[in-house]
Amino acid sequence: MDKLVDSGKTKQLFQTKDKNVLKVHYTNHTTAGDGKRNEQIENKGAVNNQISSLIFQYLNKFDIPNHFIEQTSNTDQLNKKVNMIPLEVVVRNLSSGHFQKRFGTNNLQQLSKPVVEFFMKNDELHDPMVNDLDVQALNIANEHQLSKMRDLALKINIALINLFKEINITLVDFKVEFGIDESNHIILADEISPDSCRLIDTDTKESLDKDVFRKNEGNMMKGYYKVLHKLQKELA
Ligand SMILES: Nc1ncnc2c1ncn2[C@@H]1O[C@H](COP(=O)(O)OP(=O)(O)O)[C@@H](O)[C@H]1O
Ligand SMILES: [Mg+2]
Structure with missing residues (x-):
């Protein structure tokens, strides 16, 4: 099991073998109204992980430096730790x-x-x-x-x-x-x-x-x- 190093309202960050790389897991958790509303929305993590991955890769073409390394599953991607x-x-x-x-x-x-x-x-x-x-x-x-x-x-x-x-x-x-x-x-x-x-x-x-x-x-x-x-x- 990878070690959880940080988590927020929508993502969980896991340590990898490389200290400069995190595995980021996109969850289904959805909040609104300053955290007053909290719900799990099916497939949201997977869809956001895929959208975010596509956008980061697109931004690479415009020399916009970003933390994206690669998408490793529907819900996960590797990111540079910053x-x-x-x-x-x-x-x-x-x-x-x-x-x-x-x-x-x-x-x-x-x-x-x-x-x-x-x-x-x-x-x-x-x-x-x-x-x-x-x-x-x-x-x-x-x-x-x-x-x-x-x-x-x-x-x-x-x-x-x-x-x-x-x-x-x-x-x-x-x-x-x-x-x-x-x-x-x-x-x-x-x-x-x-x-x-x-x-x-x-x-x-x-x-x-x-x-x-x-x-x-x-x-x-x-x-x-x-x-x-x-x-x-x-x-x-
Ligand atoms: N590349 C990265 N390296 C380290 N921390 C990161 C990186 N990308 C995002 N984070 C942090 O991961 C945490 C979890 O993300 P998220 O669930 O969106 O948190 P939040 O509840 O703050 O919106 C946040 O503190 C976010 O700033
Ligand atoms: Mg956030």
């Missing part, structure tokens, strides 16, 4: 969620420019929004690292917008997390999946992501499968 920077980096193209609440914009209003926002990853504090000076004052990251994360986030955004456009899906917003690898470089880590992106069918405006669960609008997996099958076809 020191996580405890920030959630959010990129927005259309107004939704917290942005919409904060500014009273219309839902899915196109923004004139993509926005990058940083949130401290801290469940007890409900992931407070932080600015560059907060991040530096709290020693979470330095100015250079912040600018690197912002640049990478915007680069990922362009690559993902283009990918999803090909399969008639609009990328509303997404969250990424970064880590520092053994050469002290900032690389993309964690996951990119419908748990961490807002994706809508460009024609029907149907949500293809966790918003369906958040809003209790029925079978969330229908959209997840649609995203997976379209990506498989596009990236085959």
Whole structure:
């Protein structure tokens, strides 16, 4: 049995023979409302593992450094072990969620420019929004690292917008997390999946992501499968 080294709300991290490599197991666990709702959703782990694997491989083509090594089963992948920077980096193209609440914009209003926002990853504090000076004052990251994360986030955004456009899906917003690898470089880590992106069918405006669960609008997996099958076809 592999040794469990860390686990969070949706993934379990296991040690491998190589100290710089983790086996990451994607679970069916699904949370919403700041962890108030907790459910197991059949096949979610497998679908997200496959979507995330496809997206990380796609990002490699654009020289976006990331932790992905290989997918080893339906639910598992090998990732480079990094020191996580405890920030959630959010990129927005259309107004939704917290942005919409904060500014009273219309839902899915196109923004004139993509926005990058940083949130401290801290469940007890409900992931407070932080600015560059907060991040530096709290020693979470330095100015250079912040600018690197912002640049990478915007680069990922362009690559993902283009990918999803090909399969008639609009990328509303997404969250990424970064880590520092053994050469002290900032690389993309964690996951990119419908748990961490807002994706809508460009024609029907149907949500293809966790918003369906958040809003209790029925079978969330229908959209997840649609995203997976379209990506498989596009990236085959
Ligand atoms: N390459 C990596 N190396 C080390 N830790 C990682 C890596 N990728 C993701 N993690 C961390 O794995 C943990 C488990 O992930 P997850 O279940 O999504 O946690 P959370 O509940 O914080 O969202 C998180 O703390 C995440 O930051
Ligand atoms: Mg997570």
